[in-house]
Structure formats: structure tokens, C-alpha cells
Amino acid sequence: MKKRIGVFVCHCGINIAGTVDVDKAAKKLAEHQDVEHSVDYVYMCSDPGQNMIKEAIKEKKLDSIVVSCCSPTLHESTFRKAAKEAGINEFQCEIANIREQCSWVHKDKEKATEKAEKITKSAVERVAKNESLEPIGFPVTSRALVIGGGIAGIQAALDIADSGYEVILVEREPSIGGHMIQLSETFPTLDCSQCILTPKMVEVSKHPNIKLMTYSEVQEISGYVGNFNVKILKKPTYVDPDACTLCDDCTEACPVVVPNEFDLGLTGRKAIYIPFPQAIPATFTLDIKNCPGLLPIACGKCADVCEPDAIDYDMEPEVVEEKVGAIVVATGFEQYDKEKMKEYGYGKYPDVLNGLQFERLLSASGPTQGKVLRPSDHKEPKEVVFIQCVGSRDPELHCSYCSKICCMYTAKHAMLYKHHVPDGQAYIFYIDIRSGGKNYEEFVQRTTEEDGVVYLRGKVSKIFEENNKITVWGVDTLTGKEIEINADMVVLAMALTPSKNSQELAKKLKLSTDKDGFLAEAHPKLRPVESITSGMFLAGAAQAPKDIPEVVAQASGAAAKAISILSQEQLFHSPMVAEVNETLCTGCGMCIDVCPYEALSLEQGKAEVNRVLCEGCGTCSATCLRAAVKVKNITPGQIFEMIDASVGG
Amino acid sequence: MTKDFEPTIVAFLCKWCSSAGSDLAGVSRMKYPPNVIPITVMCSGSVSPLYIFNAFQKGADGVLVSGCHPGDCHYIKGNFYARRRIALVKELLDFIGLESERFKMSWVSAAEGTKYTEIIKDFVKELKPLGPQKKLRRDQ
Numbered sequence: 020m021k022k023r024i025g026v027f028v029c030h031c032g033i034n035i036a037g038t039v040d041v042d043k044a045a046k047k048l049a050e051h052q053d054v055e056h057s058v059d060y061v062y063m064c065s066d067p068g069q070n071m072i073k074e075a076i077k078e079k080k081l082d083s084i085v086v087s088c089c090s091p092t093l094h095e096s097t098f099r100k101a102a103k104e105a106g107i108n109e110f111q112c113e114i115a116n117i118r119e120q121c122s123w124v125h126k127d128k129e130k131a132t133e134k135a136e137k138i139t140k141s142a143v144e145r146v147a148k149n150e151s152l153e154p155i156g157f158p159v160t161s162r163a164l165v166i167g168g169g170i171a172g173i174q175a176a177l178d179i180a181d182s183g184y185e186v187i188l189v190e191r192e193p194s195i196g197g198h199m200i201q202l203s204e205t206f207p208t209l210d211c212s213q214c215i216l217t218p219k220m221v222e223v224s225k226h227p228n229i230k231l232m233t234y235s236e237v238q239e240i241s242g243y244v245g246n247f248n249v250k251i252l253k254k255p256t257y258v259d260p261d262a263c264t265l266c267d268d269c270t271e272a273c274p275v276v277v278p279n280e281f282d283l284g285l286t287g288r289k290a291i292y293i294p295f296p297q298a299i300p301a302t303f304t305l306d307i308k309n310c311p312g313l314l315p316i317a318c319g320k321c322a323d324v325c326e327p328d329a330i331d332y333d334m335e336p337e338v339v340e341e342k343v344g345a346i347v348v349a350t351g352f353e354q355y356d357k358e359k360m361k362e363y364g365y366g367k368y369p370d371v372l373n374g375l376q377f378e379r380l381l382s383a384s385g386p387t388q389g390k391v392l393r394p395s396d397h398k399e400p401k402e403v404v405f406i407q408c409v410g411s412r413d414p415e416l417h418c419s420y421c422s423k424i425c426c427m428y429t430a431k432h433a434m435l436y437k438h439h440v441p442d443g444q445a446y447i448f449y450i451d452i453r454s455g456g457k458n459y460e461e462f463v464q465r466t467t468e469e470d471g472v473v474y475l476r477g478k479v480s481k482i483f484e485e486n487n488k489i490t491v492w493g494v495d496t497l498t499g500k501e502i503e504i505n506a507d508m509v510v511l512a513m514a515l516t517p518s519k520n521s522q523e524l525a526k527k528l529k530l531s532t533d534k535d536g537f538l539a540e541a542h543p544k545l546r547p548v549e550s551i552t553s554g555m556f557l558a559g560a561a562q563a564p565k566d567i568p569e570v571v572a573q574a575s576g577a578a579a580k581a582i583s584i585l586s587q588e589q590l591f592h593s594p595m596v597a598e599v600n601e602t603l604c605t606g607c608g609m610c611i612d613v614c615p616y617e618a619l620s621l622e623q624g625k626a627e628v629n630r631v632l633c634e635g636c637g638t639c640s641a642t643c644l645r646a647a648v649k650v651k652n653i654t655p656g657q658i659f660e661m662i663d664a665s666v667g668g
Numbered sequence: 669m670t671k672d673f674e675p676t677i678v679a680f681l682c683k684w685c686s687s688a689g690s691d692l693a694g695v696s697r698m699k700y701p702p703n704v705i706p707i708t709v710m711c712s713g714s715v716s717p718l719y720i721f722n723a724f725q726k727g728a729d730g731v732l733v734s735g736c737h738p739g740d741c742h743y744i745k746g747n748f749y750a751r752r753r754i755a756l757v758k759e760l761l762d763f764i765g766l767e768s769e770r771f772k773m774s775w776v777s778a779a780e781g782t783k784y785t786e787i788i789k790d791f792v793k794e795l796k797p798l799g800p801q802k803k804l805r806r807d808q
Contacts, residue, residue, distance in 0.1 A: 119694030637714025
């Protein structure tokens, strides 16, 4: 049946009209046999523009429309809604992108107009064969999964749980807290990091809506927005947290000492340990990698001394399956690989530390109870050199990006060092000082004005140990002078990188990553907490380096996005899904093999589509030898017509 | 062949990466020749070899299929199928005696406006010396 199509060509001010003769294009399209009405207007997306479309639909009895304007990613939904309001099916509206793919990329008006006409005609041919469709509704599982128990994951989990939805919070390490719990004070207020984080950690552990799974990892995820199936591996801790009384007898009995991750190797811990006193959950973990062995039991001393019998050597890894409707990914960061930073003597000289190690030295709960002492001889360092941009902003050798937080935490380190060692001197080598943020600039000023920290603009060329001192060679590019400092300690502000295994997790979740391995957001400006995968949201430094207030804000944003899914009774799925012509289908099963979503199955010798699982990618359609399967509203028949329109036939 | 021959290119762009990448080229006001008419499809994996041959039959001088980078497909693995199919299309074009350079496959992510621009510029440059495609054109 012949359709009555309306064509609406937008000027977008001069964005389109500057390069495309919109009047000519509209007139050209009016010649098409199926086009009943073709006009141009200055801003189709404006209220008058939309009203013009709606009135034309009613007056001219149009049954489908093409709006020739910007990319469908911007206004497709606007015009589909307008079409629906005027009484036609929303899938009878197609967008011809003549701005991003035409007017903005060409200069020659004549050729751009010709191209815009072809693009619009192609959309007309498509809509001429569009079916009216209704979105497919499906139920939602009102629970969320949060991956990562740092400040980002904690905040997201609390926000979702406070809204009345169940949350499963999965953390790889034995305790939640992430990197924030390792910090001493936070800039610019010098709040004690543990003091402000532990109340939130306790809240997580006590919250009736939060199921906390520490020492656990996400193994597998299937399903789709609203209905994900998750397999979580719970690693054995060999300690029953309910029975454990935290008496600490086991650690005294344990003969194995290994570097303590929490203090970044500045102290040791036993093979059975609690990461830090305020750990949540408050229990011990037997680190099987460092234990002398359980099969057979090689030592057994911890179990021997455990009075409440909390140690269970027979504990097995467990895989827990959960159903959730939305997922927040907050897997955090780690510091740049020390192996790549050998030029600064990190790992070679004990008094060359990274930023997090220095945090531990400053921390009241740290290895020195907050006294700044050199790891090598436990003497107070009187001259300390801080180096910024270690691995950051170095596209030739290391990371091209700015790690964002280092300027501020280095200022904080230098200030806190001066508070601990008032007669000491702090020097900071920097490229630029980036202190954007509320009260940040004032904080940096305070380090120089009140604490006498010396900022030296330039890079360090060499670091070497000499006479029990660490000699730092550098240059001050503002004075042009070469600098030599005989320091007692050097602190490196290492670049931040995505946490290890985050690539692997991204693959499991089908999330994309950017060139540096950080999780990619759906739109850099307008969808910064959404991933490209519907129902999965991003929070924290897993997406890009950022400081605590930004992380908290993003986590709350991700939580709100997750809640907007969990609060729906039904979600709707695009009805542009595959459809099988049973007469043509021979049941060969090739489409079933290629379907990425297991949306096709063989029922009584014919392929059948699960409409909820199908995402409409069309791989089945390209695979079928008999053209028995096609995706609605983008069928091969439509594509052939579109090709015809495109080559000017 | 005339010096001012302007090839017509049909470009099948996947919605999620390459079409978004071409949008970015537009947003960034990059410039490329207007010889290319884009057709946005859901996935490069949905591009049947029939589409490519149909475009040549209708008179296209070049056909481009562009998808997400291997491993980054919005539909998980559609572009892997596309890649395999495309290898066969190239061989088939050679077999029937049409310059296989008239057909191109590329991987353009949503962030690669510059790359898309370069690909179109290069493709137009490569097609010009080949002259109009007449071998598969139906009306000739």
C-alpha cells in the first residue's frame, strides 16, 4: 500500500542551511511518489517546529514522517514522541542525518545539497516500508549489584539501599574501604580519612538492604538490563566470621611473615591476618597463597590456638548465583607500575616512596603511628623532595593523561610533613599546579605561605644514593638553574591507572574501555555515569582519575541511574527485533550459532526468536542463506531501496 | 577516465561505533569529500554480502563497511562475523574480475572522528584512478 509520507527539512539555524539548500532539498523530496508533504523550517526541534509536524500529520493525513535534521542520537526521540502525539505510530518516524554526516563536513553547497537529498530519500524509502511497532515490555528484578567496595562502591550501595532496594556489594579484598581507608588526611580540610569513612563502612555492614560479599569476585554475567544473572566466586577465608572473637591469638601463632599490602610493604603481616583494625567485616582471613599449606596441613598452629574453633581448613570456594536489575561498576585505581619507574630509584632505594606509602607513614594508624621516619634507618628526614607527574603527562614513555589528584595530594603531603617535622624542608618538583576545586587553590597557597614549601617548576633528571642521602638532580625552568638537593627522602606522585584485572572484568561485563584502560562512559558530557551497556553504570576512579568529592558525587549519580531502573515495574525494549519467516526457514540453525544473545532457538524444526533477548543486531539476517530471518524496520528489502536512493537511482 | 571523476561511495556504518564516529567528525567540523552516502545499520555483522553487491549493481564505485573495533562490538561479536564475511567478499570480487580495492572494511570507534575522515579521504583518492565501476552495474 502506498504511504502518505511527510518530509520535514530542518535549517538548524545556519548549521544545516549554511551548507545545504534546504528549500531546494524539500522541493526535490516533494517529487517523490510517496511524499505527500515536504517543507523546511528553521528549527524543527523547537515547539513551533514540532507543532508544525503534528499539524501536518493531521491535516495531510500523513501516516509516516521523515525529519531531515541532526543525528538521530539527539532528536529521534523528540520527533517520535511528536509523531505519537499526532496519532501515528512512533516507529513511522525516521531521521535523516543531514547535519553531522553532511552539512558540517562539507563546504560545497551544491554537492552537500545533493547529498542531503540522497540521505533524506534513503530515509523516505526506509519509512515507506516501516511497520508500526509497539515497545516490548518485560519485568525488572529490583536489586542491584555494586562491584568494588571503595568509597565509590560504598556510596552507591548506601544510596541504592537507602532507597529501599536490595544491594549486593562485591569486594575482591577481605575488607571494604578501598584506597580511601589507607589515606591519612584528606585535602583541603585535613579531615582524617579513616574517621570519615569508617562510619559509612559500618553503615554498609549494618544495613538491612545490603548483602556484603568480601573476598569475592564476579565470575560471569549474563542477561540484560533489568534482568542480569551474576555468578560470584566467594573465596574461602578459612575463618568463620561469626565464631571469630578477634582475639588475635592466631596471628601471634602464625610463623609466616609477608609484606603487608595495606601498608604497601612498609610493614609485614602474617599469613592469617586482619587487614586493619576497623576492617569490615571484622574478621580474619587465612591467605592461602602464603600459608605453608592445608593439603596436607603443614603447620596448623592457628587452628591449635583458636579457642572458639573459628578456623575451618575445609572451607571451599563457593559460587553464588544472584539476579539483579542494575549494576554499578566501581573497581577503582592503582598506582602506576613501579617497574616502569625505575629511573627514579623506586624499589631500589628504600627511602624513595610512592604517594600511598607516604600516606601510610603520615597516618596515625600507620607503621610509625604517624611519625615521619625513613624506612632505611628510622631517622626523621629533614629534607624531603616530592616529585609530581611521575608517569603522568608523559605521552612518549608513560601515560599521556593528567592523573588529576596528585597536585593536591602532594601539596597535602608537603604540608603534613611540615606539621610533623617543623624544622624540615619540603621541595616539590612540578610541571603545572592544577588546583581546580572548592578551596583547593587556597590550600596550595597555604602550603607555600604558611608552611614554607618550595615549589620548583621542572623535571627531575636523576636520583641516586650518596652518603646515606638521596641526591636529586633537576632543573628549575623558571630561573633556568640546575638544582641539586641532598634529600633524606623522596616521594613520587605516581600516575593513577585502572585497577588490575579491570580489563578482564570489563570483558565479562561487555563494557568498553578507553585508550588508557579506564571504563568508557556512554557520552563524555551528557552521560558520564552510564556505560554503553544498558543497565550498567560507572562510579569512581575506574572511569577516570578523580578525587573523593567527585567520586562520591559520581557514585550517587550512578546510584540514581540504577534506581531509575529498579523503580520501574516494567522496562521496555526496542521492538526492532528479528522475525522468522517460517515458510522460508529450513531449520538449519546457522542463525542460532551466530546469535550473540542466545535469542534464537529451534522449535519444531524452525528458528524462533525470543523477543526480549533479541537486541536486533541483524547478524542472523546476514547469515541466513534463505533470507528467512530479518530485523523489523531494517530489512534487506529496505536496505536495497536505501542503496538505490543513495547512489541516485 | 576523466580527471574530474567523482566516485560514489556507499558506506554501511554500524550505529554504535562508526556512525557515532562519523557524527563526531561532524561535531568537530572536520571536512571530507561529499562522495560518501552513509547508511546506518545496527551492526557491521548485519551487512550481508548481498548489500555490497547490490550497491555495486546499482552503480556504486566503492563500498565501505565500517564497524566497532574487533573486541569492542556493541553486540559482542558481530564485527568478527563481518570480518570473516568481508574476507570472502574481497576474494569473490577478485574472482569475478572487479577491483577488490573498490571494497573496504574499517574499524572506527565512536571517538575516532579523525580516523573516519581520513578513511573517506583516502578511499576517494584510491577510487579516483580506478574510474567508474561498470562491471557490475546493471543499467550498462
